């Protein structure tokens with residue numbers, strides 16, 4: 001299996017964030033990546049993983065998903081924030097132009113000069129501390145960061161595949177399977193009115209990002225019927241999760257007839273995860289990999305969440321080993 005990884009991602013290393021009112025160490029830490037990479041490289045199965053550096057596809061692929069003003073903001077945000085006197089730990093918004101904030105003037109928003117003010121314009125929560133590097137993506141939509149995500153990596157890849165027809169000139173169909181503990185509100189939002197890709201998410205029903213992820217969110221217009229949410233209770237076990245995963249694959253993903261599968265892979269479903277966690281154990285992840293293999297499509301796993309460092313590397317590796325039927 002090919003593993004694409006860059007040390008550039010390690011540059012994203014804010015010191016702390018505010019979680020449920022408490023100042024905590026930043027959960028989206030570089031140690032997550034080093035733990036996963038070390039596990040893939042050192043364990044006996046390392047012969048199965050070929051490490052490669054990602055190639056640069058330029059900004060066009062990103063701009064096919066994200067608004068140009070948002071990307072321009074991200075490019076300069078940290079530098080301007082520091083120049084304006086913001087804390088060097090990273091950009092954290094201090095005011096949001098909430099839709100219920102009736103005095104918000106559209107003209108004023110367009111002409112915002114302050115990078116401190118802009119932070120609230122391009123972010124929906126306090127978790128996106130901008131420094132450098134590139135963290136996960138499924139909470140980011142076309143113009144907003146949030147949930148530790150800035151660029152929606154799965155959405156960018158899906159669009160890149162969809163926009164490049166196969167050798168016979170036929171459009172490629174993509175299915176995105178999101179198995180992170182949290183609902184991928186950004187991916188849902190980006191493709192909500194489109195029938196390609198199909199978006200399927202299994203996630204916690206009563207957790208971040210709180211306002212999305214209901215069964216009734218099925219897509220709209222051309223996209224109606226191509227957005228599938230399966231919200232789950234905290235007590236979800238290995239057995240129940242696997243049953244539901246197999247069911248949605250059989251009933252929704254296989255009939256869709258995709259050419260490619262993208263998996264938004266989060267292992268924050270693990271029972272001891274500090275910001276997530278169903279009742280799932282390390283043993284289940286190989287089984288999940290095998291179930292995904294049963295779809296029999298060319299597959300890309302895109303790393304999303306998973307924050308319990310002691311088992312993070314093993315759980316991720318197990319999904320990939322299961323997929324390879326090892």
Ligand SMILES: [Zn+2]
Nearest residue numbers: 180181182305
């Ligand atoms: Zn998550």
